[in-house]
Amino acid sequence: MTLTVRELDSQQRPVPDGHVQFADVGEYTFETGGYLPSVTLAFETWGTLNQDASNAVLLLHALTGDTHVAKGESNEPGWWDQLVGPGGIVDTNKYFVVAPNMIGSCYGSTGPASIAPDGRPWGSRFPFTTIRDSVNLELRLADDLGIKKFHAVVGGSMGGARALEWAVTAPERVAHCVVVAACAQSSAEQIAFAQAQTAAIRLDPNYRSGDYYDAASSPAAGLGIARRIAHVTYRSEPELETRFSRANQGEENPFGGASISHQRGRYAVESYLDHQADKLVDRFDANSYVVLTEALMSHDVGRSRGGVDAALASAADVKFLVAAVNSDRLYWPAQSEEIVKRVDQGDGVYTIDSPIGHDGFLTDIHQLGPVLNEHVFTARGDQERS
Ligand SMILES: CC(=O)SCCNC(=O)CCNC(=O)[C@H](O)C(C)(C)COP(=O)(O)OP(=O)(O)OC[C@H]1O[C@@H](n2cnc3c(N)ncnc32)[C@H](O)[C@@H]1OP(=O)(O)O
Numbered sequence: 573m574t575l576t577v578r579e580l581d582s583q584q585r586p587v588p589d590g591h592v593q594f595a596d597v598g599e600y601t602f603e604t605g606g607y608l609p610s611v612t613l614a615f616e617t618w619g620t621l622n623q624d625a626s627n628a629v630l631l632l633h634a635l636t637g638d639t640h641v642a643k644g645e646s647n648e649p650g651w652w653d654q655l656v657g658p659g660g661i662v663d664t665n666k667y668f669v670v671a672p673n674m675i676g677s678c679y680g681s682t683g684p685a686s687i688a689p690d691g692r693p694w695g696s697r698f699p700f701t702t703i704r705d706s707v708n709l710e711l712r713l714a715d716d717l718g719i720k721k722f723h724a725v726v727g728g729s730m731g732g733a734r735a736l737e738w739a740v741t742a743p744e745r746v747a748h749c750v751v752v753a754a755c756a757q758s759s760a761e762q763i764a765f766a767q768a769q770t771a772a773i774r775l776d777p778n779y780r781s782g783d784y785y786d787a788a789s790s791p792a793a794g795l796g797i798a799r800r801i802a803h804v805t806y807r808s809e810p811e812l813e814t815r816f817s818r819a820n821q822g823e824e825n826p827f828g829g830a831s832i833s834h835q836r837g838r839y840a841v842e843s844y845l846d847h848q849a850d851k852l853v854d855r856f857d858a859n860s861y862v863v864l865t866e867a868l869m870s871h872d873v874g875r876s877r878g879g880v881d882a883a884l885a886s887a888a889d890v891k892f893l894v895a896a897v898n899s900d901r902l903y904w905p906a907q908s909e910e911i912v913k914r915v916d917q918g919d920g921v922y923t924i925d926s927p928i929g930h931d932g933f934l935t936d937i938h939q940l941g942p943v944l945n946e947h948v949f950t951a952r953g954d955q956e957r958s
């Protein structure tokens with residue numbers, strides 16, 4: 573296999589922080605048998621890899637996230653600016669941060685919209701993907717970058733699932749594993765919420781079994797419904813109540829006329845969900861949403877490893893830091909406790925105290941600063957000891 577990272581720009585200057593790069597990581601046979609003749613992973617980096625490659629940190633995004641974790645050359649805000657940057661909690665003056673886009677996504681890595689050798693998008697032919705597949709491919713990226721062992725692998729939500737899978741697939745390559753608002757295996761309820769979302773997309777007539785890229789219309793309606801369902805699970809009931817209560821959206825009247833065919837106005841919370849749906853439809857591909865959602869449904873670090881207990885026991889040398897959002901109703905803090913019971917983390921689950929629910933792992937990640945600085949991203953030189 574020939575691996576290529578395009579790590580110098582056209583003038584042979586080192587790549588700046590927060591600049592999208594691409595690694596060709598070769599052909600790949602997926603866990604359930606699918607095959608791609610070539611896979612590209614998009615990624616961004618911040619900071620400089622030190623001489624013995626001991627200061628590398630892998631940051632893994634959530635379901636609809638991308639490689640842009642933090643500001644860089646463009647000053648474009650990143651989704652974890654609170655965590656990463658010069659002088660930050662993950663100090664890019666000390667650490668070399670790598671953020672890959674997951675296989676199957678639509679932010680630069682090979683996904684269903686990518687062009688197959690026959691010149692058509694993969695579409696419906698894109699392989700079923702698991703979280704484990706994503707880790708296997710990211711291991712190749714690490715090889716290509718010359719990183720034998722990460723000082724830390726960090727992620728929230730689906731990124732947390734990916735981080736935990738990293739610790740179990742390749743414990744010898746992970747010194748610290750930080751798992752925020754995630755679980756060891758997707759629960760029945762998480763699978764159920766996810767199924768409603770993928771069904772909404774698959775049942776949109778514009779979905780065409782996934783082969784819609786050349787059509788005049790895309791499955792925007794299905795993707796929008798998927799996001800509405802998902803977004804409610806990302807926020808807490810008290811937050812929605814406090815923000816919206818039963819308020820009308822502006823001058824709109826949510827009561828209908830004499831029959832249900834009358835187009836009624838919206839409650840403010842409906843308008844809010846419409847907005848969240850529109851925003852996602854503008855920036856995300858429906859097939860990628862299906863691929864990544866089903867990857868998350870498949871998440872189970874214990875699969876083919878004798879169960880979760882045995883799988884986590886095999887990562888006994890990894891130092892874990894597990895955190896949860898106290899109002900999260902999608903990834904219940906109890907699921908984080910289940911991980912902690914099986915790994916050596918004396919202090920228990922760390923808490924992000926946020927009223928908003930699951931999305932607190934994005935909006936309030938700074939709260940983990942003190943524990944991360946104490947246990948993971950400690951004083952200069954810590955990385956040499958790991
Ligand atoms: C561009 C990319 O590639 S992003 C990829 C990376 N992103 C990610 O990984 C995470 C994706 N992002 C998210 O999930 C969310 O944006 C979060 C969690 C970060 C944002 O959370 P919050 O800051 O709490 O946003 P919140 O839920 O309050 O929503 C605010 C939006 O709702 C809108 N809104 C609020 N009330 C209403 C209403 N009644 N009607 C319509 N819209 C409303 C606001 O105007 C605001 O709009 P804007 O986002 O277009 O500015």
Ligand SMILES: N[C@@H](CCO)C(=O)O
Binds near residue numbers: 636
């Ligand atoms: N808001 C997050 C939640 C998923 O964990 C996202 O869109 O990726």
